[in-house]
Amino acid sequence: AMTTLKVGIADYDEMKARTMRIARGEEKPAADDPKVWFTSTESFAQILSSGNRELLRVIHEQAPGSLEELSQLTGRAKPNLSRTLKKMATYGLVRMEKGEGRKVVPKVLHDRVALELPLLEQRS
Secondary structure (H helix, E strand, O other): OOOEEEEEEOOHHHHHHHHHHHHOOOOOOOOOOOOEEEOOHHHHHHHOOHHHHHHHHHHHHHOOOOHHHHHHHHOOOHHHHHHHHHHHHHOOOEEEEEOOOOOEEEEEOOOEEEEEOOOOOOOO
16 A cells, blocks of 8 residues: 655745754654655655656556666666665655665555645744
């Protein structure tokens, strides 16, 4: 059963301030708070571009046993794939597992992403 990854957008300073408030006990993270944060809507859009979503779909449906195999399936160069997948892994979208020998097997962890984006500043 796949799951929804909840993501939010917050720039570096906001994230730092939030982390500090939580550390000081002034704010409690709610259970349904985003688990992953992007620094901007642009970086979110870049990681989840249509090409990258297609990549996730291929990984999920074809279950390639290595990056070489994924490269053949997608026609994307291996160094390029490796870079993209590393980036996706930092956002919790994929996991790179050990395959046979020195092979790396990409796995998709979620079947949807929910973006939580407050449009107007919350004034407390």
